[in-house]
Amino acid sequence: MVKSLGSLAELETELKAAGDKLVVIDFSATWCGPCKMIKPFFHELVEKYNNVVFLEVDVDDAQDVAEHCQIKCMPTFLFYKNGKRVKEFSGANKEKLVESIHELM
Template sequence: MEGQEQHKSRVVKIDSVESWDSYFNQANQGCPIVVHFAASWCIPSAAMNPFFEELALTFQDALFLVVDVDDVKEVATRMEIKAMPTFLLMKERTVVDKLVGANP
């Protein structure tokens, strides 16, 4: 790895309802949020991680979150997530776009 610059991930892993609520409230202040609802056992979810990381680096003014539906079931239920991966674009606490499936 010598000579290669280490990039710190801009994707925040949500591990509790409290952390979800905290970031969700940031969206209320005009910051767009992109959320990847994933599952560790879901191969297509895992396959999308590098693309999601790349998007996070490209769009610095948005907040990128990943939610493992098994770790934080309540959030997945609240957002009516039925399949993995599901991507939501949220602005002002509202879902403005939704993409279901692994399609970079």
């Protein structure tokens, strides 16, 4: 299951709880076409990678999280390991998303 984050406090809690697991966060918006296109694929990844934590943030609902993470466009994917950001990219690129997960696991 992909957990939806609504606040900066929730982000910090999830990053701590993940420990040394890879955390992938999808920053999106309901009005964003490419976000809608990749969302089902992002949700499918949960089934394939049970040792990865998948989170999502609606930039309109959680503006504090988007600002803190310096999100400029959607979709943007952030990757964290041990509480530190290790990679990011923007765009609805399925191949790059999977490659990034494999690279960082």
